Amino acid sequence: MNTKFALLLAGTALSLSLGVAAPAFAQSITIAIGSEPSTLDPHLRDDGGERQVNDNIYETLMARTPDAELVPGLAAAEPTQVDETTWEIKLREGITFHNGEPFNADSVVASVERMIDPATNSEQMAYFGTIAGAEKVDDYTVHILTTGPDPILPSRMYWLKMIPPVYAQEGDLAAAPVGTGPYKFVSWNRGDTIALEANEDYWDGAPQIDDVTYRFVGEAGTRLSGLMAGEFDIITNLLPEFTTAVPKFAAVEGLETSVFVLGIDNELTSDPLVREALNLAIDREAMVESLFAGYATIAQGHHINPRAFGFNDSLESYAYDPERARQLIEEAGATGKTLQVIGESGRWLKDREQIETVAGYWSQTGLAVDVQIQEFSQYLDSLMGDGPRPDSIFIANSNELLDADREGSYIYHMDGAASSNSDAEMAALIDEARETTDVEARQALYDEVFQHAHDLNYTVPLFNLQDIYGMSTRMEWQPRTDAKMLIKEMTVSE
């Protein structure tokens, strides 16, 4: 490890002083991620650090292309429906886990059962709540059973990692993971590094990069320094303002969309004129430039991730019309009234800056704005607690399964945990979409829901945030919408 590190450092220093590409020793890269995996068991936690490593070791039945299209992974074809609550999935044959165990229907059944077992107490159950079980049909065919009709099941299968059943019983998944993926686990030096090596027998062809070392660096400034010093090849969560400082970077539209949810039943924000004014008052284009250096996309009139199923393509982003906004507030007789703005700080990219800038625009409409930046658990209570709904509350919602049901049932649906409306008609449409398995009918339902919410200004959608990665000059990689850092998609130019 020491010599490798010294070599890397020496090599980078040499290449920089001579102005040539680094010498070609075994292709190994170092990636700095923001947090150390809490465990390497892929089923227990909802942990970004764990996923960043395990996404290369484990695979799922369904996968996504870099621009987020759902395609078969370990499955041989798209899942098909047997009846309302049963999906049939055919599996690829001839795949083995890194320890030699075969991948087959038994592995799928064991993986599903382990995930939904209450004893596992998985934090990921938020993604798998509708799954009732799995049955083996033959060696390479399984049935996944759901508690009700579930059109999102194929997307859920993109989240559920397949584990080797025998090793899961006898081995230590938490410390030494074993999957079917393109990289094999080598070592975990707690607190410092995790090392992976290429799986030469990978079913989809051996990957180009031989060795990967993960380092855990929480401080954005320290990650940046490590990149500048040539220690890292990729760093995550590069701040937009640093894009000009790094040797190379890549940005991609990510999973998070920021929005203010308005309290539709609150005294002030129950007036549609006021809500319309709130949307018209914001110069979103200026914010993209000033806060994100251009690396954010303006949300199109609703806050669904643009790559997610259910996104309404016909909607347009709200215009910036401060004059009209002021008029509307006056017309509503709301001038001088106090608008409550609740948010948090430090959880999402530029959250506090977004909240304060928007509050600034709002105060120009003639409203008195009361901004409250809350400590995170207090904020969660404001967002999802039983108390009165805030006039407006900020959230950057992440859509991991890339399906509109996420925002639909969480924010738009009147019973959703973060919902601030009581629109029963809209809720009925969302419920229907939840259980409609016909793709076109389902899209039509969502189109209707989001058009309705857009016209009534139920929310103030802001931006689809971009993920920015800093890279060393030798790295070739196009980051993915789903934020997975798949090493097999990276190459090193020497």
Next chain:
Amino acid sequence: MGSFIVRRLWHGLLVVFGVSLTVFVVTRLFGDPVSLMLPLSASAEQRLAFAQQIGLDQPLFVQFLRFLGDLATFDFGQSLWQRRPAIEVVFERLPMTLMLIGAGLGTAIVLSIPLGMIAALRPGGLVDRIIVSTGLLGLSMPQFWVGLLLIMVFAVQLRLLPTSGMGTPMHLILPAVTLALTPLARLTMLVRSSMIDELNQQYVRTVKAKGLPFSHILRVHTLRNILISFLTLTGWELISTLAGYTVVVETVFAWPGLGLTAVQAIQRGDLFLMQAIVFVIALLIVLINIVLDIIFKMIDPRIDLN
């Protein structure tokens, strides 16, 4: 001496218990680990099921009784974040922090005595003024800033040392220097001012008049006299480092010690890990104080420990 140690240990246990109790109450009053741990989209039923699994659905006094029972057996429960025994995490990370403190504070102690003495020899002289103003500079620069500055200069520009992490002695240098700066400045100032006081005492003039060599006077007489105040401040620096400075320095340098782990545990609402960390740190601080008292007694037998 024996009865003193027993009494202090007993007293220390009460302190540790009080601290643990405070942490128990504070962590449960603020922050809900369930909503911090689960994805935002988790349903109410899933939240409840998770709370039941970790025992947070119980009334507070039931939780407290369980906490006391576990404390007696040194069991702090499972870390919610790492899903393994909390105390295991603490003992895994503690050595890293102790190594960092050893290197940082050790440097500060070793350098502060000669620097302070040199400055005291000619108060107001050029050397003294350089040492004093550098010391003031060291005291007034925040540690995270010093850390980032050192990284920029020695790792990014000169590429002499790694920016962060651990694994080789080279990795230890920058965090240890950052950690050493504040205690070094304060200890040097103390040595300087106490030395100036001592050197102006009558007895120094007397032994000088007796013809004893100056180096002998420094070593045998004055140094011994300032030792108590030096050790008091060192103990205080040790405690501040253990319970404070390391948090900042470890975060900046991604040094996987207990300070960084504490920050992460707080961010993730990991009650059980927080309790374990605070308990162990409190215990260490109590032990440091007892050891210091014993050393004082050994240095100066006039000190009455009762």
